[in-house]
Amino acid sequence: MINASKPKIWYGGDYNPDQWEKPVWDEDMRMFKLAGIDVATLNVFAWAKNQPDEETYDFGWLDEMMDKLHAEGVGVCLATSTAAHPAWMARKYPDVLRVDFNGRKRKFGGRHNSCPNSPAYRKYSTRMAEKLAERYKDHPALLVWHISNEYGGYCYCDNCEAAFRDWVKARYGTLDEVNRVWNAAFWGHTFHDWEDIVSPSSLSEEWYGANGRTETTFQGISLDYRRFQSDSLLECYKLECDAVKTYTPDLPVTTNLMGAFKDLDYYKWAKHMDVVSWDNYPALDTPPSYTAMMHDLMRGLKGGQPFMLMEQTPSQQNWQPYNSLKRPGVMRLWSYQAVARGADTVMFFQLRRSVGACEKYHGAVIEHVGHENTRVFRECAALGEELGKLGDALIDSAVKAKVAILFDWENWWALEMSSGPTIALRYVDEAHKFYDALYRAGIAADVVSAEADLDAYDLVIAPVMYMTKRGVAAKLEQYTRAGGTFVTTYFSGIVDENDLVTLGGYPGELRSLLGIWAEEIDALLPEQRNRIVVKDGAFGLKPEYECSMICDLIHTEGAEVKAVYGDDFYAGMPALTVNKFGDGEAWYVATSPEPSFLQEWLPKLCAERGIEPLVASASEGVETTLRVKDGKEYLFVLNHNAQAASFDLGNRVGADLLTGRELPGGMAELAGRDVLIVRLK
Known part of the structure; x- marks a missing residue:
């Protein structure tokens, strides 16, 4: 339980007293008490203040603030400050600076500008974590460790390129195996020496294509580079995590994730986090169902364990194209949405608005006016009072679901680097279509990886499971044979984990389970539509629905046809099938249907399996x-x-x-x- 040392829903957020003069600190303490703030995240970007040069460490300000917060009854989520290296480090050790996708070496500036394979960065970031842990290991204010901040971004420097070769060698063992899994015979890419392998960037295999997507000539190479960069940043996290665990083995350790953030495989990261935390920043027009899916995704990273809402804004953001105010009541509503879906904390970025730089217009509990007589402060104080009254009633409670949606980062990477069939195919959007249909019906769904225990679910949905990893098809067969219901869709079962096509006919390893063969895949233009014609009033659905984007042309191999296409040369071919498999059944949705189809079909499919909405x-x-x-x-x-x-x-x-x-x-x-x-x- 994350909240064991302070048994209530923690309420607070990022606090940067290092950016303010001391007279402000006392006023902040007064206002924290008025707002019910009981946890503050400190030290997120204070590396340069804490370490003004290579040998000097000065934690005087942090000592004072830790003591002051503890005296006021406020606990501390202590960050390691390593999300932005100091200027002296960039000058003295230029290997800490990243090289971008176009081969340009960065200068000091911004944040997330540290190469994850820089020896200097790893040395000094780990040392900083050690210094902090040694100093504050027994401080009564310390509740949880916050490693770095919002990890992300890739590097293409020589250090990363050399480390990539080592990573590839460890994964595949021999160049013969590398050449096989990358299909290197294509375009004369056969490698005869490890030194021939280079990073895939705009100087080699990749470029920015339509809709801002990254295109590549070699999906296998590019897929592995994403795995490698995610692993490299994870290694940086693990070094700091191990450093603080040496001194505080019983304190939980986290780092703040960012929902469906494409750069990093969060399922892999979550295995090394005591508790998942994440930063929730929907826009004014973000569908509530999408935000709900992100909460469920974060909860699913560690098998349904409650998570920390580490950041949200009390009102407006500063980095979106249109930074709308949260309307009255919305901050409270969205805070409880997080709690409803598994959050045991409600925390903000930020507690006091910055006076300058790019986040000075990002909302805060304490606005620039500096007093409590604002709408935002009143709403924050009211929520703080409510959370205090709730006590420990909700903390460490579980969210229960009988439906699972499978989500996979490597599938996402591979799918959207595929050279065809359509640039309109967006993995998260397709997953959200299915999630939204369940959400509208009031049916709970977990968002989990294929590694999860599927036996706990009556229905498992795998939207656009383009990549079938080793062992997954057998696991799905076992699940379905035992009585489960499995649903998957268009463009599934195409490739293995190396992005090599599974020969013998689509959907590859899923062919027996689904009882179909997909002969061709048609990509429709944005303005084109086809029709799903429902046979014999199945499920009491309407006679027909629109479909678009992609149409698999399938033949049945034991599956029963529930709907067919209405138009084009494949009119009459199956568009929706079900295959009896053992005691269960496997469904295939061969095209991207209009939302109303999923909104009407999925609740009926759930009802047949005794999965009911939470309210009538x-x-x-x-x-x-x-x-x-x-x-x-x-x-x-x-x-x-x-x-x-x-x-x-x-x-x-x-x-x-x-x-x-x-x-x-x-x-x-x-x-x-x-x-x-x-x-x-």
Whole structure:
């Protein structure tokens, strides 16, 4: 339990007193108390202040602030400060500076500018973590370690290139195997010496293509470079993690992730984190279902373990094209959305607005005006008071689901570097289509990797599973044979983990499970549409639906046809099939359907398997989810509409934790942007 040392939902955020004069500190303490702030993240970008030169370490300001926060009853999430190296390090050790995709060596500036394979960076970042851990290991304010900050970005320097060769050698052993998995005979790329291998960049294999996507002539090389860079940054994290664990073995360690962030394979990272934390920054027009999916993705990284909401803005951001204010009530609503889906903390970036540089217009609990008489502060204080009253009722509770959506970073990388069939195919968007259909129906879904225990789920959905990794097809067959229901889609089962096509017909290793053969794959132009024609009123669906983007031309090999295409030369060919497999069944959606098809079909598929919504009915824009602890169930109802909405509890009864309001079951109304947390009886 992350909150064991402070048993409540932690409330706070990033605090940068190193950017302010000391008279401000006392005023901040006063306002933290008014707002109910009880955890502050310190030292995120203070490396240059802490270490003014190679040999000198000065933690005087941090000593004072740790003591001051503890005296005020505020715990500390202590960062290692290594997210931005000092200027002296870039001058003295230029190997710490990254080389970009176009081969240009960076100068000092910005952040995330440290090469993960720089010996100097690894040496000094690890030493800084050691110094901090040794100094504060027994400090009563210290609650959790925060390693670096928002890891990301790739480097293409000589150090990375040399390390890539070593990584490839360790993974494949011989050049013969490298040449095989990369299909290096194509375009005369056969390698005869390890030194011939270079980083895939705009100087070699890659370029920026349509829609800003990275294109490559050799998917296998580029896929492995992404694995390597993710592993390289992970190694930097692990070095610092091991350093602090040496002194504080019992304190949890984390680093803040960023949802569906493409650069890093977060499933691999999560194995080395005591608790997952992440930064949630939806825009004004981000669908609530997308934010919900990101929370569920972060919760799924460690098998459903509660996570930390490390950052969100109290009001507006500074880096989006249009930085809208959060409307009244939205900050509270979105905070509880995180809690509803597994967060045991509610934390902000930032607690006080910066006075200068690029984040000076990023929202904060304490605005530039410097006092508590602002709308944002009042809302933050009200939420702080509520969270205090909730106590430990919700912390360490679990979110339960009977549906799983499989998500995979390496599949994402490979799919969007594929040279065809269409640039419109976006992995996260396709996964969200399926998630959104379940979300609208009030059906809970976990977002997990194929390594997860699938036996806990009655329905497993794998949207666009282009890559079938070793052992996954057998695992899915076992799951389905034992009575599970498996759903996958167009452009699935095409390649193995090396992005080599599985020969013998699509969908490769999934062919037996699905009972189909995909002969061809048609990519539709943006303005083109086809039709899904439903056979014999299956599931009580409408007679037909639109489909677009991609159409697999499939033949059945034992599967039953539930819908066919309505147009073009493949009219009458299967568009939706189901294959009986052991005691279960496997569905194939051969084309990208309009949203209404998934919104109507998936709930019916769930209902046949006894998977029911959490409430009998709800207005559009009302979100429901359930957390369970010690046999007690807590139903969250969140109204994302600006106006009041209704929902039907059916025969469920309980009382709202926030207000004490009794809910006797049946129809109930919820004000605009309001929240209920119903302890069910």
